Amino acid sequence: MIDFKNVNFSYEKGEPVLKDINFSIEEGESVGLIGCNGAGKSTLMKVLLGLLPHEGEIKVGDLTVSKETLPAVRRKIGFVFQDSDNQMFMPTVYEDMMFGPTNYGHTKEEAAARVDEVLEELNLTYLKNKYNHKISGGEKRMAAIATILTMRPKVILMDEPSIALDPENRRRVINAINKLSTTKLIASHDLDMILDTCSRVILMHDGEIIADGPVEKILTDRELLETNHMELPFKLQGLQIKNN
Ligand SMILES: Nc1ncnc2c1ncn2[C@@H]1O[C@H](COP(=O)(O)OP(=O)(O)O)[C@@H](O)[C@H]1O
Numbered sequence: 001m002i003d004f005k006n007v008n009f010s011y012e013k014g015e016p017v018l019k020d021i022n023f024s025i026e027e028g029e030s031v032g033l034i035g036c037n038g039a040g041k042s043t044l045m046k047v048l049l050g051l052l053p054h055e056g057e058i059k060v061g062d063l064t065v066s067k068e069t070l071p072a073v074r075r076k077i078g079f080v081f082q083d084s085d086n087q088m089f090m091p092t093v094y095e096d097m098m099f100g101p102t103n104y105g106h107t108k109e110e111a112a113a114r115v116d117e118v119l120e121e122l123n124l125t126y127l128k129n130k131y132n133h134k135i136s137g138g139e140k141r142m143a144a145i146a147t148i149l150t151m152r153p154k155v156i157l158m159d160e161p162s163i164a165l166d167p168e169n170r171r172r173v174i175n176a177i178n179k180l181s182t183t184k185l186i187a188s189h190d191l192d193m194i195l196d197t198c199s200r201v202i203l204m205h206d207g208e209i210i211a212d213g214p215v216e217k218i219l220t221d222r223e224l225l226e227t228n229h230m231e232l233p234f235k236l237q238g239l240q241i242k243n244n
């Protein structure tokens, strides 16, 4: 579903931010992209979305990401921004959710049916007619996820979906992620969230992929995580102490 072959990128000449990135993600996989601040996670997502130019080859399904295929690529990928304010631009949640499907040619009735279905699925019907500027940060994050889902994307990218959320809203976002059966790539340094939502982890550091494997292998590897400026998930710290 997603395929990176020898992908390189730099914002400024001579300062590579993505260095020879290679990986594939199969349809239906849920993959965590982890790494400390500055590792290159957000850049990798922007390159995958075609928002930044790249060297090498990126494929989404059978589409090669390029300027020419951008509209088609965008139809396949739903992207939840780190800052939900950048995503919600209509007055109400309902209008934001209607925008995508109607923009892609669905009738108002079809779009409205999708909106209701997604809101119900995520237990968010109460948000439908709320004003975006009057809802909380947690609700906004949930509304942003709901908005993406009305487009029925093949792939969902999320950049730090749990950042700045209180525990209750963080849990709601985790539950929402786990309900989605699409292919998912989730960038975060919240390793407990990754543990709860992903089966595979790609670890980046300084623009390179350092490790790629099952979540239970990588997130239990204290030495690997600490070498790359991260810590074991809280959930596993207790177990680790007992073992030492
Ligand atoms: N717009 C930009 N211009 C120049 N450098 C950038 C820009 N955005 C990010 N960088 C640099 O690219 C590197 C990777 O950043 P980023 O992809 O945001 O990492 P992460 O999401 O893992 O924290 C960092 O060194 C960062 O300073």
Ligand SMILES: [Mg+2]
Residues within 6 Å of the ligand: 041, 042, 043, 159
């Ligand atoms: Mg980032």
